[in-house]
Amino acid sequence: MKYRKTCEIDLFISGGAVQKQKGAGMADIKKCLCIDVGGTAIKYGIIDSSLNLTDKGEVATPYDGVEAYLDTLELIFRRTEGQVQGIAMSVPGVIDSENGICSSGGNLRFSEKFNLAEEVEKRCKVPVSIMNDAKSAAMAEARWGALSDCKDGIVIVLGTGIGGALIKDGKVHFGKNFAAGEFSFITLSDNMDSSDDTWAGRAGNPRLRTLVANAKGIEDPEEITGYDVFRWAEEGDPLVLMSLEQFTRGIAHMIINLQVIYDPDRFVIGGGISRQPLLLQYIKKNLNYFYTQFKWPGMKADVTTCKFFNDANLIGAYSYFLSRFVE
Numbered sequence: 001m002k003y004r005k006t007c008e009i010d011l012f013i014s015g016g017a018v019q020k021q022k023g024a025g026m027a028d029i030k031k032c033l034c035i036d037v038g039g040t041a042i043k044y045g046i047i048d049s050s051l052n053l054t055d056k057g058e059v060a061t062p063y064d065g066v067e068a069y070l071d072t073l074e075l076i077f078r079r080t081e082g083q084v085q086g087i088a089m090s091v092p093g094v095i096d097s098e099n100g101i102c103s104s105g106g107n108l109r110f111s112e113k114f115n116l117a118e119e120v121e122k123r124c125k126v127p128v129s130i131m132n133d134a135k136s137a138a139m140a141e142a143r144w145g146a147l148s149d150c151k152d153g154i155v156i157v158l159g160t161g162i163g164g165a166l167i168k169d170g171k172v173h174f175g176k177n178f179a180a181g182e183f184s185f186i187t188l189s190d191n192m193d194s195s196d197d198t199w200a201g202r203a204g205n206p207r208l209r210t211l212v213a214n215a216k217g218i219e220d221p222e223e224i225t226g227y228d229v230f231r232w233a234e235e236g237d238p239l240v241l242m243s244l245e246q247f248t249r250g251i252a253h254m255i256i257n258l259q260v261i262y263d264p265d266r267f268v269i270g271g272g273i274s275r276q277p278l279l280l281q282y283i284k285k286n287l288n289y290f291y292t293q294f295k296w297p298g299m300k301a302d303v304t305t306c307k308f309f310n311d312a313n314l315i316g317a318y319s320y321f322l323s324r325f326v327e
Contacts, residue, residue, distance in 0.1 A: 030085060033045075033080050033083075034087075035073065035089045036133065036136075036313040038061060038092070041059065041061055042061050057076075066114060066119075086128065087126055088129050088321035089116070089117075090136035091133060093106035094132065097178065100115055100116060102114050102130070107160070117130045127325050131316070131317055133157070134165045136313045136316030136319075138165030138167055138268075141316075150264070151170060152262070152265050153267070154167070156267060158269065158270070158271035158272075158279075162184045162200050163270070165181040166262065166264075184204075186254070188202060205273060208244070208273075212239075230276045230278060230279075233278050244278065247282075248283045251269075251286075252286035252289075253286075253290065255287060260298070269303065270309070274306055275305075280305055
């Protein structure tokens with residue numbers, strides 16, 4: 001058995017894998033490489049114990065299989081080698097964070113049933129944690145962000161699909177199979193064989209672009225971006241505003257359903273488009289309308305946006321790394 005010591009954290013390397021020794025103080029982790037794997041790009045940065053996020057960058061997400069994926073992750077680490085004492089990853093799919101396994105890989109189907117944490121540790125020789133991307137965002141918001149003053153909360157992340165997470169007693173609720181909060185798969189009709197009738201199909205970002213493209217007579221929705229949509233909306237384009245109204249109506253509808261089921265202190269909306277003030281404005285507008293029609297005896301939903309926006313996944317991954325290896 002080979003022994004190695006990295007920044008006062010004892011790492012025993014046997015067969016290439018790192019066996020974690022928990023119990024070092026938080027100060028022992030000077031800096032951590034945080035990686036957020038998305039469908040288009042892998043974003044990364046270095047976070048220190050004061051939550052300073054530096055050395056940010058991104059590379060294209062590879063789809064050529066596991067080896068290309070690992071090569072890309074190792075390349076990112078080599079850029080920061082000597083500066084960091086661990087790697088914290090936010091990744092898509094249902095993630096067994098305790099064992100470092102991607103139970104499913106989301107868009108990265110080649111990573112299904114793959115022990116990602118172990119394989120990255122073998123290459124980089126530092127402790128590695130992995131966590132579902134939406135749960136990472138939720139952990140950041142629960143610990144330091146928009147849910148830090150809440151006992152229970154719900155995070156809804158608007159992206160290609162609908163990421164989600166439940167906060168219970170101030171902590172992320174994982175569920176028996178680490179699949180709690182997989183809102184993308186909520187079905188909205190009895191047509192179970194079509195993704196068009198899931199919440200992801202009706203409220204993911206591609207749906208908004210499609211609504212706008214159809215309204216404006218644009219043949220290919222891929223020709224427009226979310227930035228185009230909200231630029232036109234800010235300019236007062238009536239067709240775009242009508243599309244935004246329709247899009248956010250579905251989100252408001254699901255917020256009310258989740259409020260009835262879970263009764264959280266607060267909902268937090270994340271994802272890139274959550275930075276657009278009009279999104280929250282229109283969600284609240286539709287909620288107010290629904291509450292005039294729906295005689296719900298409980299409290300109305302408190303809805304706001306993430307504090308950390310696009311950096312929430314990186315910061316939440318760091319929080320999970322601390323809880324797993326340090327605290």
